Amino acid sequence: MAGRSSSEETPSQRRGSSRDKKTLVLVGTTGVGKSSLGNVLLGLDPTVESDDDQQQQEGFVTSASTETCTEAAECRDGFWLGNTSKPVRIFDTPGHGDANDRDYSFRESLAESMRREKHVHAFIWVKNFEEPRFDHQDASFFNVFSQMFGNGFMRNLVVVLTRYNYSSDARRRRQRANSSLTRTMEGIRNQLRIQDLPIFAIDALHDPEDETQSRKFQEKSAALWDVIRDFSRQPVSNVQAVKTELEELNRRYKRLQKSVEKKDEAHAQEIKAIKAKQKELRRAQKDEENKWESLLDSVKESYENSCAEMRRMSSDHQAGMKKLEEQNAELKAKYQRQKKKVEDLQAAQNQRQEPFGGLLGPCTGPPRHRPWFS
Numbered sequence: 001m002a003g004r005s006s007s008e009e010t011p012s013q014r015r016g017s018s019r020d021k022k023t024l025v026l027v028g029t030t031g032v033g034k035s036s037l038g039n040v041l042l043g044l045d046p047t048v049e050s051d052d053d054q055q056q057q058e059g060f061v062t063s064a065s066t067e068t069c070t071e072a073a074e075c076r077d078g079f080w081l082g083n084t085s086k087p088v089r090i091f092d093t094p095g096h097g098d099a100n101d102r103d104y105s106f107r108e109s110l111a112e113s114m115r116r117e118k119h120v121h122a123f124i125w126v127k128n129f130e131e132p133r134f135d136h137q138d139a140s141f142f143n144v145f146s147q148m149f150g151n152g153f154m155r156n157l158v159v160v161l162t163r164y165n166y167s168s169d170a171r172r173r174r175q176r177a178n179s180s181l182t183r184t185m186e187g188i189r190n191q192l193r194i195q196d197l198p199i200f201a202i203d204a205l206h207d208p209e210d211e212t213q214s215r216k217f218q219e220k221s222a223a224l225w226d227v228i229r230d231f232s233r234q235p236v237s238n239v240q241a242v243k244t245e246l247e248e249l250n251r252r253y254k255r256l257q258k259s260v261e262k263k264d265e266a267h268a269q270e271i272k273a274i275k276a277k278q279k280e281l282r283r284a285q286k287d288e289e290n291k292w293e294s295l296l297d298s299v300k301e302s303y304e305n306s307c308a309e310m311r312r313m314s315s316d317h318q319a320g321m322k323k324l325e326e327q328n329a330e331l332k333a334k335y336q337r338q339k340k341k342v343e344d345l346q347a348a349q350n351q352r353q354e355p356f357g358g359l360l361g362p363c364t365g366p367p368r369h370r371p372w373f374s
């Protein structure tokens, strides 16, 4: 962490008048007690939890819920512990480390409020004393706010440890648990490398009936006021929300994921179009096949019909030939028979015409009185 650098203004310029309204910004991780501290510093009752009651007394809404309670930067004008000689404007902000990943949008809302406000006198980093470790959440909060507000943040930073109870019971409990406020403060200063960082332990929900608790509260809040009073105002009109490294990575991851999803979607569309084209081509191919098949069937059918016709004609022809052959044979036979008959008749006639019954040799000419074939 960077060190606390000195302002370029002179101490008298920086100090400002105690009657000037001091603008304070309560920051820190979620649920540490920012809103409760804001209320108690405005002299309001920090134990009022319900929204309606808080509005009646014009304080910030607080909640014991694990969900982030303050969801936008809110501002209240009032007086330090109700003392009208100490006017204050307190900004309560949504806690860093929101369970629903809204840190960056919370920071945007804060930056917008800051740009409108233009100047801030003190950043009060609220931390829960019961969880004193400087963890990853604290480091990321600190880095991001340092980047947003620059040196002004370091210069005008105060830490308030909430839930530090000053009762003798609580002191004994801390002794038993070996819990030390001094060690906690040293730890924070070492972590942030700001050795003169003002740190105050304040129990916003102290018992006002308890003399020690009440006295300690007055003492610590007066000391806190003294520090704030001496801070010069810091310009915040150019503040822009900054992303943590993790948020930046998440943003890039989401963008990549979206582009992968878009590509997947485009591929899915392409595959769908290809499948539709395939289906169309298969259907056209099937139609073509069906056309060819029916053409082949009709060719085959007409071929078979022609063959059958030819077979029928050939068998008719064969039958006709057979019949003709039979008729021919019959005629031939008839002819042979007739011929034989003629020859026999001729022979008989010849015999009759030969003188002496043919004993003189065969007759060479035809018979004169009767035709030869009768």
Ligand SMILES: Nc1nc2c(ncn2[C@@H]2O[C@H](COP(=O)(O)OP(=O)(O)OP(=O)(O)O)[C@@H](O)[C@H]2O)c(=O)[nH]1
Pocket (backbone or CB within 6 Å): 029, 030, 031, 032, 033, 034, 035, 036, 037, 061, 062, 063, 064, 065, 067, 068, 069, 070, 071, 093, 094, 095, 096, 162, 163, 164, 202, 203, 204, 205, 206
């Ligand atoms: N005992 C004790 N309880 C406290 C103190 N500060 C806050 N609480 C309790 O802690 C719970 C959360 O307090 P809030 O003031 O709502 O905390 P916050 O930081 O504003 O929370 P977000 O707005 O959600 O970030 C409430 O139940 C408070 O009563 C304190 O100093 N002492």
Ligand SMILES: [Mg+2]
Pocket (backbone or CB within 6 Å): 034, 035, 036, 061, 062, 069, 070, 092, 093
């Ligand atoms: Mg709050």
